[in-house]
Amino acid sequence: MTTLGEALIHLLEAHGVDTVFGIPGVHTVELYRGLARSKIRHVTPRHEQGAGFMADGYARASGKPGVAFVITGPGLTNTLTAMGQARADSVPMLVISGVNATDTLGKGLGHLHELPDQRGMMAKVALSSRRIDKADELPGALADAFALFASARPGPVHIEIPTDVMVVPADGLSPKFANAAPPAPDGALIAKAAALAAKATRPVIFAGGGTRAAEAALKRLAEALDAPVVLTTNARGLLHAHPLAVPASPSFKSVRKMVEEADLAIAVGTELGPTDYDMYGDDGFRLPENFVRIDIDAEQLARHPTTVAVQADARAGLDALLAALAGKTLQADGAGRAAAARTAARAELSPAMQAQLDAVETIRDTLPGAIIVGDSTQPVYAGNLCYDHDRPGGWFNAATGFGALGYGPPAAIGAALAVPDATVVCLTGDGGFQFSLPELAAAVEADARVIFVVWNNSGYREIETSMRDVGVEPVGVSPAPPDFAKIAEAYGIPAERLAARSGLPDALRRARAAKKPYLIEIAVD
Known part of the structure; x- marks a missing residue:
């Protein structure tokens, strides 16, 4: 007997999915049945938000939808921020989650990971949220999701499967394809x-x-x-x-x-x-x-x-x-x-911002054709204002639109796995990096050869400046950064700290030659 969980894997393969990002839990165990025997690669982040951001980076770099598996309740709410970013930036993302058994839904009985209305919550952010109540609904739900990605403004789509439905017989399910196309111009x-x-x-x-x-x-x-x-x-x-x-x-x-x-x-x-x-x-x-x-x-x-x-x-x-x-x-x-x-x-930029832009251009010129994935940090702000990148689709970040902090490291991992032959640089600040620092482990485990460049100005400098500009005494903008090099080394990642930006080109060349995850920290006055 083939269960619906097993059928899901076969159907995803039929739609060209080769990678999923997820953290298994008791509510999704049955979705993993058969995954080990499939051609789909599973990447385990250290937080479900990381799963969503990895799927986002994978989608932007590959042009294919990114796919995440998450548990019901906290797993899905952790992914919600990443879905918000994907919606703002029109990134195709398929989030498949569990949900509690059908006969418990909406009753408030206190089951593990229970939400009052999980689909209702997701419908506010996802382009669509659909529950699979019967096995034969799954092929159509997947076909609709991939049709939307191909024919309309893309974004996150959510499909949830109750734990009791994951195990129902699903022999003979065949994939469906909608063959949808974008509207032709009038x-x-x-x-x-x-x-x-x-x-x-x-x-x-x-x-x-x-x-x-x-x-x-x-x-x-x-x-x-x-x-x-x-x-x-x-x-x-x-x-x-x-x-x-x-x-x-x-x-x-x-x-x-x-x-x-x-x-x-x-x-x-x-x-x-x-x-x-x-x-x-x-x-x-x-x-x-x-x-x-x-x-x-x-x-x-x-x-x-x-x-x-x-x-x-x-x-x-x-x-x-x-x-x-x-x-x-x-x-x-x-x-x-x-x-x-x-x-x-360019002349409108302040001297400080021009110096930050110089750092971005140094990365581009030292590593031609690199994909630079940014977080909300000062050099990225400068680049968003005025920067000419040398690779189509090779400059993206979360500092516009939804503006999720901590996006850069996991999204860069997703990009590196999507395009393994490309040089991928994550440009992040010391504040944002601490939002997703454990994803260094995922980079090592998945052999995602990301060069992490950490712009360390010991705090949320942009926010501090904004406070001062309007006469607010800065509070809460100086979270002490850890020793990033030691943390990287604890994960088995080579690391170096630069006291001056003049050493960046040589450090980038060493990082590229290492052919593994690498961390470069730049101490900024």
């Missing part, structure tokens, strides 16, 4: 957008995280329109060193000036959120009168007034717009406008 709307573009004399393009798989189409359209391309945080790495690229936040006055002088803005795959467009909270971002949006999400398109709103996948929408232009090209001084915005944006 030809009439594309024609309107093309007409606006053909008349523009100073167009500009905004590229968000939704364009990460559409670099070639984005480049062709930008060159046809001679339009500067402002890259949000999640689009960094696209158009590296291209004369039309503006890898700088539209929160900068210089970038906003370029936008205000434009007669057309085209936004592709971006939610226009304030953590990209209004980092300083001054409500100073203004769009030109003619505004075209291309986005896969109809709800997202309805949130801002537009001249033309096209629901489509970024690549399909860009290709359609380019085709509608029928070979027309503009001369709009795009390179000059982009260069002026880039130069002026």
Whole structure:
């Protein structure tokens, strides 16, 4: 007899899942039946939040959904923060959890790990939350989840299986596939957008995280329109060193000036959120009168007034717009406008922030093509403001959107396992690192060759600065950091501490040569 727990593993394999992140418990034992005999690799984090962040990093680096197995109750609530980050950044994540036996649900009888309404809680964060009550419901539930990932704005999906349902017979279950596709761009709307573009004399393009798989189409359209391309945080790495690229936040006055002088803005795959467009909270971002949006999400398109709103996948929408232009090209001084915005944006950074940006660029230049996974720390803030990465999809962090601290280390582990041939760097601060420090053990156990770069300024320096700026005497912003090198060595990870940033290039080269997890701590005055 094949149980539903065993069938789950076979069905996941059929959907191309090769890795799951999870911590087994008494409520998920039956989900693990057959896992050891499958081709799926199981990675054990040290906390369920780490499982979610690893799944997130795996998804961003691989382009495939990240999958997490967690227990009911505390296991799932621990994963909720990671799901919030995935929802904010449109990351495909499948969370499969247990739940108590069917006849106990909602009765408040005090069972282990009991929640009043687990699905109700998850429905507030997940794109969907579904309970499997019968064995034959599982193939359809998985098909629906993977169809959503493929055809709509992705995010976290939750499936729960009661402990009594995990063990029911499930012989003969076959996988289902929905063959879903993103909505095709509306030809009439594309024609309107093309007409606006053909008349523009100073167009500009905004590229968000939704364009990460559409670099070639984005480049062709930008060159046809001679339009500067402002890259949000999640689009960094696209158009590296291209004369039309503006890898700088539209929160900068210089970038906003370029936008205000434009007669057309085209936004592709971006939610226009304030953590990209209004980092300083001054409500100073203004769009030109003619505004075209291309986005896969109809709800997202309805949130801002537009001249033309096209629901489509970024690549399909860009290709359609380019085709509608029928070979027309503009001369709009795009390179000059982009260069002026880039130069002026960098000049807006404070000397301290420029020094932090130098550290990020040192990592890029020493380790070309690396994936840099960030946490909420000062060099990452600087990079999000103004930084040109050299690998599409190779710069991501949790310092925008939901803003979960402790994201970097586990997400970097997930990325390293997704793309084992890539050099993966985790750039984290001493405060954020302590949120997920035990995941060093998971890196060693899984042979995730992450280079952990710890920016140690002995506290939450950014928060301390924010307090001082508004006249609040700093409290609670100086958590004493441990000896990170000793902790790393206790896990069997080589480590070194730098007293000056000048030693970073050589340390990075030693770390890459080690071909194993490695820790570099930078002491910051």
